[in-house]
Amino acid sequence: MFRDRAALAGLAGGSVQAGPLVLACMLPACGPRPEPAADPLLVTYIDSLRAIDDHAHPMLPILEGEAADTDLDALPLDGIPAFPIPWRLTLENPEWGIVARSLYGVSVGDTSEQVLAMARRGAAKTQGVGFAVWALDAIGTDVMLANRIAMGDGLESPRFRWVAFVDPLLFPLDTRAEAERTPDVRALYPKESVLLRRYLKDLGLSGPPSTLAGWVSDVVPATLRRERDLGAVAVKFEAAYLLFGSDAFDGGATRGWAEVAAFSTRSARRALALTLTGMMRDGDISRQRAETVARMVLRENAQHVYGIQSN
Ligand SMILES: [Zn+2]
Secondary structure (H helix, E strand, O other): OOOOHHHHHHHHHOOOOOOOOOOOOOOOOOOOOOOOOOOHHHHHHHHHOOEEEEEEOOOOOOOOOOOOOOOOOOOOHHHOOOOOOOHHHOOOOOHHHHHHHHHHOOOOOOOOHHHHHHHHHHHHHHHHHHHHHHHHHHHOEEEEEEEOOOOOOOOOOOOEEEEEEOHHHHOOOOOHHHHOOOHHHHHHHHHHHHHHHHHHHHOOOOOOOOOHHHHHHHHHHHHHHHHHHOOEEEEEOOOOOOOOOOOEOOOOOOOOHHHHHHHHHHHHHHHHHHHHHHHHHOOOOOHHHHHHHHHHHHHHHHHHHHOOOOO
């Protein structure tokens, strides 16, 4: 059901922890300390920041009767062995109800698969090609960096910026023997080969050059130039998680990328508020510094790295 193992790890790691709260204690009456509440003013401030989501997999808004979106990911993980998902990602988690209410007005407590799927289909139909931008507004995200093979209608700049996949450039040689090593790469290497053929075709080449020097001098820079000319603000190797990113991905009929983006953005804001509240209470930073750090994490680091001018 879920394609993106990294996304799952990211969400699982995004659970809200304010530090080592359970302290060893010799007194019988002494139990674990309760989790501290985040500073309410800081929570309001962080909620007011329009985030730049550094890592996500938004889908093209597909209208009825149109072909499915197939350019969403270079390495969809459908082919790898099934693995258990963390509890927070199951529909038992009441946070999905909160997310569905904030996006679609679904009543809290009703997170049945049927209700969620219907709510999403309804919003997609009402918003049409504007669904993706509408979802960003509802989530509180200013700009979303889209990790996709290609962009398309409904995912335009300035709200969506392209991050192009460049892993195929690492594999100019035949990878079939290498792919046999593990069940995971057995499914994934062939997908890189397919994408590599597409990149070569985009350059007007029928196959890779006969020498590594030719590869380095011709294929690599020409591919990067082409992606930049088409609007890419960054390139992606499949393991780059340095800035705030929701890793919003399509999780099937009941959880589209918008729900996952809303879920993990909310989670990140809460984690940030708790962490910075703790630092303020410990006297490590002032409120002003806490707000600066929140702005940097949610927006300004990404603005500087990618040169995104945004209000
Ligand atoms: Zn991802």
